[in-house]
Amino acid sequence: MTDRKVLVVDDEIHIVQVVAIKLRNNGFEVVTAENGAEALELVRSQHPDLVITDYQMPVMTGVELIENLRSDAEFVELPVIMLTARGFAIEDDKKARLNVAACLSKPFSPREVLQCVQDVLQQVSA
Amino acid sequence: MWAVAACGTAALVAAAAAGVGTAVLVVLGFPVVACLILTGLILLKTAAAIETLCAALEKPDSAYHFGEGSTLLKPLYTALRRLLEIHREGQHRQRSQDSEMVVRLQLLERQKKDTEAIIYSIRDSVLVTDASDRIIMANAAAERLFGFTLDRDQARRLDEVIRHPDFVRLVGRSIQSRTSHVRQELTFGDPRQPKTYDCIVSCVEDEKNAACGIVAVLHDITREKEISQMKNDFVSHVSHELKTPLASINAYAEMLVDGEAQDAETMQRFCTVIQTQAQRLNRLIEDILNISRIESGLIKVDKETCSVAILAQNAVEMIRSYAMEKSITIKVPAAIIHDQVLADKDMLTQVVINLLSNAVKYTPAGGMVEVDVEVDEVDCCVRLTVGDTGVGIPSDDLPYVFDKFYRVEANKKQAKGTGLGLNLVKQIVETVHGGRVFVTSVPQQGSTFGFTLPLAAERVALNV
Numbered sequence: 001m002t003d004r005k006v007l008v009v010d011d012e013i014h015i016v017q018v019v020a021i022k023l024r025n026n027g028f029e030v031v032t033a034e035n036g037a038e039a040l041e042l043v044r045s046q047h048p049d050l051v052i053t054d055y056q057m058p059v060m061t062g063v064e065l066i067e068n069l070r071s072d073a074e075f076v077e078l079p080v081i082m083l084t085a086r087g088f089a090i091e092d093d094k095k096a097r098l099n100v101a102a103c104l105s106k107p108f109s110p111r112e113v114l115q116c117v118q119d120v121l122q123q124v125s126a
Numbered sequence: 127m128w129a130v131a132a133c134g135t136a137a138l139v140a141a142a143a144a145g146v147g148t149a150v151l152v153v154l155g156f157p158v159v160a161c162l163i164l165t166g167l168i169l170l171k172t173a174a175a176i177e178t179l180c181a182a183l184e185k186p187d188s189a190y191h192f193g194e195g196s197t198l199l200k201p202l203y204t205a206l207r208r209l210l211e212i213h214r215e216g217q218h219r220q221r222s223q224d225s226e227m228v229v230r231l232q233l234l235e236r237q238k239k240d241t242e243a244i245i246y247s248i249r250d251s252v253l254v255t256d257a258s259d260r261i262i263m264a265n266a267a268a269e270r271l272f273g274f275t276l277d278r279d280q281a282r283r284l285d286e287v288i289r290h291p292d293f294v295r296l297v298g299r300s301i302q303s304r305t306s307h308v309r310q311e312l313t314f315g316d317p318r319q320p321k322t323y324d325c326i327v328s329c330v331e332d333e334k335n336a337a338c339g340i341v342a343v344l345h346d347i348t349r350e351k352e353i354s355q356m357k358n359d360f361v362s363h364v365s366h367e368l369k370t371p372l373a374s375i376n377a378y379a380e381m382l383v384d385g386e387a388q389d390a391e392t393m394q395r396f397c398t399v400i401q402t403q404a405q406r407l408n409r410l411i412e413d414i415l416n417i418s419r420i421e422s423g424l425i426k427v428d429k430e431t432c433s434v435a436i437l438a439q440n441a442v443e444m445i446r447s448y449a450m451e452k453s454i455t456i457k458v459p460a461a462i463i464h465d466q467v468l469a470d471k472d473m474l475t476q477v478v479i480n481l482l483s484n485a486v487k488y489t490p491a492g493g494m495v496e497v498d499v500e501v502d503e504v505d506c507c508v509r510l511t512v513g514d515t516g517v518g519i520p521s522d523d524l525p526y527v528f529d530k531f532y533r534v535e536a537n538k539k540q541a542k543g544t545g546l547g548l549n550l551v552k553q554i555v556e557t558v559h560g561g562r563v564f565v566t567s568v569p570q571q572g573s574t575f576g577f578t579l580p581l582a583a584e585r586v587a588l589n590v
Contacts, residue, residue, distance in 0.1 A: 014374040014399050018381060025386050056366070058540050085369035106373035109380055 004121055005029045007048040009039040009065065010083070011057045015106075019052060019083075022110035023117065036060025040068055043075060050101075050121060052113065055084035063090065066098045079120045083108060177210065251323075251344040254330075255297070257337065259284045271314060271323075271344060290314065293325065293342075300327040300340050311347070321348045356530075363545060367410055371403035378403075413546050416476070417530070420553040427473070427558055431466045431582045434474075434508045435459045435499040441478035442497060449486045449495065456482070457496040465501050465508045466582040473554045474579075480547045481512040481575050487541040488573070489516035502578070507561070511576035518569035527565055528552040536569075548575075555579065 006023055010016045011034050020030040031046050033039035037060040039053065051069075053062040060068075062082060069075040080099070082090065085106040095103065101120045104113060245252050251268035255261050260281035269275055274287045285294050292312050300308045307328040313320040323344040332338040378396045387393035419425035442458050449456050467474075478497075485495040493515040500509050519527060523534045530549040555561040555577045567573035 012370055012374070014403065015370075015377070018374070018377040018399075021392075022381065022386060025388070085366050085373060106369050107376040108373060110377050110386070111380060111384065 003027070003029055004050070005031065005046065005048040006117060007031050007033065007039060007042055007046065007051045009033045009036065009051065009053040009057070009062065011035055011054065015054070015083075018110055019113055022114055026114055028117070036062060036065030036068070039065050043069065043078070048078075049124075050079045050081065050117060052081045052083055052117070055082060055090070063094070063098070066100065070098060077124075079124055081113075081116055081120060083113065250346070251342075253342045253344075254339060255284050256281070256339045259297075259301075261287060262339070268342075268344070296325060297327050297340055297342065300329050301337055304329055304337060312344075321346060322351050323347065360530075360545070364410075364414065368407065371407040371410075374403040375400050375407070413550055416473075417546060417550050417553060420550075420557055425558070427470045429468050429470050429559075431468055432471050432474070433461070434465045434467055434510055434579065435461050437469075437471065437474055438478050438497050438499055438510060441475050441482060444475075444479055445482045445486065448483065452486060452489070452491045452493075454486050454489055454491065455494050456486075457494065459497045459499040459510075462499060462501065464581075465499060467508055467559075467579040468582045469559055469579065470554075473558060477551045477554050477577065478510065478512075480551050484547060484575070485512050485514035485516065485573075488537060489514045501581070505578070506581045507578040508581060509576060509578045511574050513572060513574040515572045518571055518573055519565070519567040520569055521567075524565060524567060528563060551575075551577070 006028050008016050008019045008023070008030060009032070010019075013034070016032045016034070020032055023030050031042055031048060033042050035057045036053070039051065040060070042048070043051065051065075053065055055062040062084070066080055069078055069080070076099070079101045082100055082103045083106065084090075084103070090098075090100070090103065101123075102116050104116060245263070246265045248265060249267060251271045252263070252265045253261060253268045253272075254263040260283055261276060262281050264272075264274075264276045272288050272290065284297060288294055290312070292310070296308060296310050296312070307326050309324070309326045311322055312325050313322050315321045324347045325342060325344045327340050327342045329337050330339045330341055378399045381387060382393065382396055387396050416425065438459050439461070442456050446456065482495065482497070489495060495515075496511075496513045498511045498513070501507075502509055517537055517540055519534050520536055523532075523536070526532045527534065528548050528551070530546065532549075533545045552563045555563050559579055561577050561579035563575070563577045565573060565575050
């Protein structure tokens with residue numbers, strides 16, 4: 001499981017940092033972006049194994065980012081976890097359509113995020 | 127009697143004016159026709175004829191004037207007189223009954239008009255139909271809402287006049303269900319800007335409990351719906367805003383507990399994040415509470431004379447670290463003389479901080495924010511402006527930017543916000559200090575927000 005690369009996307013710098021530290025401390029390589037557009041570029045250049053993204057962000061939202069990823073054959077299967085403060089997160093049908101692996105709500109536990117990342121990656125490699 | 131016959135023609139002419147009865151009497155002789163006439167008069171109740179006849183009998187030179195020995199005429203005359211009296215009494219009674227009836231009718235008409243005037247002046251739409259579904263009453267609001275003019279002479283069926291299937295169905299439901307009332311929220315008007323009405327349709331029953339129509343009352347609840355929507359949006363926004371700092375506090379605290387801070391420096395950083403995010407949370411709650419307090423008039427205002435330029439300089443220092451994070455330069459106003467206003471320092475500082483943090487928030491990295499303070503001697507006021515080189519605001523949005531919960535759609539993606547900051551600015555400047563807020567903006571070039579406050583009284587006195 002070591003050296004798996006995770007892209008963390010959030011416009012809130014402290015959130016990005018705390019998730020990044022938690023993952024790095026547990027053997028992951030982490031790249032970060034502060035909006036969907038920046039993330040899209042990083043996905044193409046860095047080829048992460050998994051993306052953790054917020055929903056509401058300036059320039060490009062998390063959902064717009066995932067829609068963009070799914071329209072590209074190369075990233076159709078790229079696992080994505082949503083981390084959002086929205087009470088209702090995203091509707092189940094949208095979640096299924098966008099192939100979102102998991103939705104975590106803020107406030108969140110970095111422990112749970114780590115666990116979720118590990119679980120999702122395990123499912124993918126299984 | 128022959129004398130009567132001899133002057134028959136002349137008498138006929140004279141009597142023609144007085145009445146046919148008299149003429150016949152004169153020509154044919156009194157005894158024969160008297161009874162006929164009397165009967166006729168009784169039947170016809172012709173008061174004018176009786177009057178004429180009596181006058182003719184009383185006339186001293188009348189040929190049938192009852193003089194000495196006219197024993198035949200006297201009872202007849204008495205009978206006629208009596209008849210006339212009876213007739214007059216009847217007529218009098220009729221007249222008084224008639225006038226009473228007229229008064230009653232006028233009263234009823236007046237009451238009807240009063241009731242109609244009341245119903246017509248109701249702001250809600252009121253519409254009444256009879257048992258055959260014909261519209262028998264509609265006030266001005268109803269006519270406007272449904273776009274028709276009530277034809278009072280020819281009541282038309284509801285479904286012929288009203289082109290709103292949902293409303294017609296609601297009325298149908300009321301009649302069928304026979305419950306005291308049915309209620310539904312319906313939308314009317316332009317689909318792009320629909321108006322919502324609370325429609326209550328009540329069944330009208332007659333004394334035999336049979337349905338004899340409906341009365342519909344439609345109350346415009348568009349504004350209430352908007353306010354309710356705004357409140358929902360507000361709760362959604364605020365909860366999102368509250369959760370963001372809370373998420374950091376929670377996550378960093380857990381990291382500390384789990385020993386994820388591997389050195390003292392990292393531990394220090396985690397603690398600082400928790401502290402700053404707690405402060406951010408507190409600021410947000412304060413904003414909400416302050417608006418609520420100002421609106422309800424419960425806020426404690428502590429006014430003192432203070433310099434706007436110095437206050438602005440202090441506010442800039444408070445926001446500087448935030449601006450530096452985005453590499454934004456803030457140009458500080460120079461201290462000027464005679465710029466004192468009577469203000470609550472904390473509240474006014476809050477105003478300047480809100481304007482500054484907005485300017486920084488909506489200005490791209492590397493931009494510039496300029497604070498300026500000047501004294502307007504003519505209008506006896508101090509003007510503070512905060513100009514930025516940010517994204518700007520479309521002109522359509524400008525009139526609303528100080529409204530509570532309003533957020534510029536085009537700039538929503540640019541930064542997060544509750545839509546409360548500028549409303550708080552307006553409330554503090556205008557409601558608490560009697561000043562004015564203003565804004566000018568050019569999209570993609572920048573915005574200038576500012577306010578004017580009246581100069582402190584002693585300063586104004588000096589000018590005079």
